[in-house]
Amino acid sequence: MMIVAVYGIIRSRNLFVVVMLSGIYSFLMATVMVVLDAVDVAMTEAAVGAGMSTVLMLAVLGLVRSREAPLRHSPILPIIVCCLTGGMLIYGTVSLPPFGHIDNPQNQHVAPYYIENSVRETGSPNVVTAVLASYRGYDTLGETTVIFTGGIGVLVLLSGVMTRRRRFNNQKESDE
Amino acid sequence: MTEILANLNYWVTIVLMISGLYIVAAHGNMIKKLVGLSIFQTSVYLLFLSPGKILGGTAPIISKDFDLYSNPLPHVLILTAIVVGVATIALGMALVVRIHEAYGTIEDDEVHDMERE
Known part of the structure; x- marks a missing residue:
């Protein structure tokens, strides 16, 4: 599954239908998340990543030119930088704990507490919901603040784009 | 061999x-840059989710039939991250539309050329 996702990403770099391929890629990533037992995250990724982002990007593509100009610089410098970064990251994974063991440090900290006590303390059988809404409720509050700010930013940036465009078109018609 | 497979997810x-x-x-095209940014974000989701998986475990929804669950904490963190990521992409797209309105192009180099003139 992961290899399919990687394949999708490599294709999206070469082909010109970048936006559609990124939607497909998000959907594959959601499938990988189901395999990794993160069903809630997979649902969000399929709805938000594959659905909403694609619609957003298509809407923007309708407003701007949808062809990419050929590269002007040679891509050698970015490739060297990326290879160096990748090499260092892979070197860093050598000492990380192996995949999928319950004894790994990250699975021994608060997670067993959540799994043992969340039904008794919050009454929700879904541990993810319990943690999201109850134990880490302030995180969720911050998240909604971020979305609110983002929405306001989009509105401020885009206010008047349509009116200006219509005025511009009217002017062109009257010039002719 | 097992040692290689143990870190394959990373x-x-x-x-x-x-x-x-x-x-x-x-790449110089701004929409393509944003797609690249979202791909980077998804890789970070994977970086958080894959260590939380426990082999033989199931999704963290408590039931009498199972007694081994995957780690729920990364799932919560990544749910937040996905939504924040969409807010970022939306803001970036709005900026792209504004740049296109001001310069008539969304290529990095062409905007630089116009600034220089």
């Missing part, structure tokens, strides 16, 4: 991360 993450980084760094 390597897949790193390959995705590097692809996203390359798209952001090498």
Whole structure:
């Protein structure tokens, strides 16, 4: 599954239908998340990543030119930088704990507490919901603040784009 | 061999991360840069989710039939991250529309050329 996702990403770099391929890629990533037992995250990724982002990007593509100009610089410098970064990251994974063991440090900290006590303390059988809404409720509050700010930013940036465009078109018609 | 497979999830993450980084760094088209950014974000989701998986465990929904669950904490963190990521992409797209209105192009180099003139 992961290899399919990687394949999708490599294709999206070469082909010109970048936006559609990124939607497909998000959907594959959601499938990988189901395999990794993160069903809630997979649902969000399929709805938000594959659905909403694609619609957003298509809407923007309708407003701007949808062809990419050929590269002007040679891509050698970015490739060297990326290879160096990748090499260092892979070197860093050598000492990380192996995949999928319950004894790994990250699975021994608060997670067993959540799994043992969340039904008794919050009454929700879904541990993810319990943690999201109850134990880490302030995180969720911050998240909604971020979305609110983002929405306001989009509105401020885009206010008047349509009116200006219509005025511009009217002017062109009257010039002719 | 098992040692190689034990860290395969991190390597897949790193390959995705590097692809996203390359798209952001090498391409001049702003929409393509944003797609690269979102690919980088998804690789970070994978970086958080894959260590939380426990082999033989199931999704963290408590039931009498199972007694081994995956770690729920990364799932919560990544749910937040996905939504924040969409807010970022939306803001970036709005900026792209404004740049296109002001300069008539969304290529990095052409905007630079116009600034220089």
